[in-house]
Amino acid sequence: MTRPDWIAVDWGTSHLRAYAMGPEGILAEVTSDDGMGSLAREAYEPALLRLVEGWLEDGRRTPVIACGMVGSRQGWMEAPYRAVPCAPMDPAALVAVPTRDGRLDVRLVPGLKQAKPADVMRGEETQIAGALTLWPQFDGVLCLPGTHSKWVRVSAGEVVGFQTFMTGELFALLSESSVLRHAMTGGGWDPAAFAEAVSDALSRPERIAARLFTIRAESLIAGLGGDAARARLSGLLIGIELAASRPYWLGQEVALIGADPLTSAYAEALAMQGVPARHLAGSAAVVAGLAAAAGKVPA
């Protein structure tokens, strides 16, 4: 029977993932599709209980630390943004959520905001905090690829500034819902098409609006295959992200936080620019960051 000291929760728009945490680290892990996007306010506590009830003990309030969109205005309860520059995690700023079930002691991690250029993050601050517990001396640039990719400057343990790119959401919309979806046959990948598209977009980013439809046209009249089409779309979008984030990575070492194969694609695109990158798995970063929030030394 799993009896965690506390429970770490990564609760995003489309997923809910809970970790039973013991003195040595993760004891068990469970997931569901009960993301913020599909839950009304009163549905959060039942969704959490469905997943973790077996870990709770009568007569004891188990700490639950949750990060991600669960703390947004449309989430369980709003955990107001903290303003950068600041440390990515402040255990004193966690927002307690009242629960019906007395065995739960739920607290939400606030996101971060930046006044100018206006920007926000929610969930990534926990991954950044996790990276800093694992690499305490880190000073430099983090890149968190994803639906809304983040480029983050970290110095002396604080987030100094950051910038969000809609790269992942654009890829999903264009490859699944636009006319380009007809070109995305099969499920493969063409590394050469990716590399060429990254270079193309980086050297002539102003042509991006023209380059997208060419994927459709080449698919119709020039035999462009599905693997090359998908890789080229990804390369064009990552390429214009790199064009706009150049001040972040130029002459820097970059640490990538996230899951493969996406982080590998970013690593390859950065390597083509002569930029070395190290890598931390996103799930490890989340758990380490939530442990920092819970005041636990990572195992």
Place this chain on the structure above:
Amino acid sequence: MTRPDWIAVDWGTSHLRAYAMGPEGILAEVTSDDGMGSLAREAYEPALLRLVEGWLEDGRRTPVIACGMVGSRQGWMEAPYRAVPCAPMDPAALVAVPTRDGRLDVRLVPGLKQAKPADVMRGEETQIAGALTLWPQFDGVLCLPGTHSKWVRVSAGEVVGFQTFMTGELFALLSESSVLRHAMTGGGWDPAAFAEAVSDALSRPERIAARLFTIRAESLIAGLGGDAARARLSGLLIGIELAASRPYWLGQEVALIGADPLTSAYAEALAMQGVPARHLAGSAAVVAGLAAAAGKVPA
């Protein structure tokens, strides 16, 4: 009772529009939602009959000339692309479609293709042909804003080259299906926000990937209103289209073909660059182009 000489049909992905044509021009006009996107092959003839049956006479085959996605591979019957450079319309290249109903004599207008850079159009060739019947001496650049905007070079009555931009489709996806939809409250428009975004995107197109999410962030933490958000998104997307289409419009007069308010937005963006534009309504261009296909002098 309407008894047309022939029937002009504009049949796109999401709409079907038919015009009863007499010696003086349009006698009547009917529309439905039976676009290519919602029709199986065997459903085209019934969809057309539902709309135009009242115009047909027993014992006579009424010519029906149709342009648009109805002639695509996924349409009623494929009308293979003609390769540029060529005249936008060749009555001899119309593709006859067999029909069950003997009162119909249906012919489809082929689209145009360009080998390099690979590009295609289907429907716009008819608008271009229409513009050339109305402006027979036209020599220069046409811009047809829309879901897939086209920039077209015309010389000596021929389409010399063209380039497609996914601007309209990107605007629809981003404003209706992305995280930016939350910022698009109300239905208004902010002209100053539009103008600023056009300038911004034209002068620094490489920053487009960074500028999009700022709309969401400013809406969350800086009070950006819905009208300004919508106008800024439109301005950014039209701005990067103008950045990539600069070789078409720089130092040229441009003729815009399409519907307001979209063509007015393009006209304003071009005027900001010192480029004058004249304007032809898209529906008038389609009917004039189909009349050219039918061998009729426009009224």
